[in-house]
Amino acid sequence: MEIKDLIFNYSLRLGDSSLVIGHRLSEWCGHGPILEEDIAMTNLALDLVGQARTILTYAGEVEENDRTEDSLAYYRDERGYRNLLLVEQPNGDFAMTMIRQFLFSSYQLLLYEKLQYSKDKTIAAFAEKSMKEVIYHVRHSSKWILRLGDGTAESHERAQNVLNQLWRFTDDLFDGDEVDAELTKLGIATDLSLLKPVWFEIVKKTFDEATLIIPQGEWMIRGSRKGIHTEHLGFMLAEMQSLPRAYPDAKW
């Protein structure tokens, strides 16, 4: 792969994960358990969709094929999407949304801490900017993990069930391929295998405190970097893309 293909691919991965989880969070709009949480989740969504706009715009520029943030978001099918499997999982109950967020935001924060020093100036600027927002996401979701895990018997049980369901998607976060390897050599990306133990320590500390147990021996599901997804992404995209596909001339 040429360097521009590598950067295009890498930017899609960053942007798609933010876009998909941002869209998932926006599905809560008007449905939050309390007003403050409705506002909090849509604020998170706003940050994440905003981040996606920046990096998908860059992907389009790098690709030099006249694709914009909008054409990349609305006119790719699920196999063209490069988001992590974790972020496309449905919202489920509030515990599911918060645990998904905590697992992802802790990962994103570690990743962006490294990428802010990327030799690609746009990726570095994107990471530096996004990191400041993600700090709040980690803080918000981790506090909910504590309340839910160490709350009532029901909240604990539901949080534990969710953690059991989502854990199988966590190896996928660190499943680097040749794109990561090549770009890491060039000082543009970072070695994901080095982030994994750090991430594990961070999430384990919070789960321990929340009296939640990380499942062991789960069958780990992977494939996001090749565009192989769980069944949920297609349905989400069908809804998210319906308007521009039905009315391709629609303008903002």
Next chain:
Amino acid sequence: MISETNIKNKILEFLREVPDPEIPVLNIVDLGIIRDIREHNNFVEVDITPTYSGCPAMKVIEDDIAAKLREKGINNFRIKNIISPAWTTDWISAEGRNKLREYGIAPPEEKSGDKNFLLGKTKNITCPHCKSINTILISQFGSTPCKALYKCKDCTEPFDYFKCH
């Protein structure tokens, strides 16, 4: 002949007339989102930066700047959106902080980049109404991305806190 610095200062003064669309008590210069102004051969370039990546006000701000420049007879310009260095609340001017307080929004009290955020160790925020520090966080996220919601336990009023970023 007017020097470039003079023109830049003049434009900066014009931009002080542009209010932030979401917190109109502040102008966009107070808020620290004007990053640079360049003038060359009667062509003006204004660099702006978003407060938050998803700030929905950016398009409105760009349009407002364009309208203001045209109103002042400047028709040859370009507004450029830059994201590095990342916007920080440290850039809100002292005057901006006073305006926020008077408006009923508590200005940021900490320095950005403080890792204590992650641990949730924040200072007690001063109530902009009664100046008490006996306040409590209701939600980290408020009516705009840049604000958190607090409540004062002394005067019992809720208030917005412009969170440190």
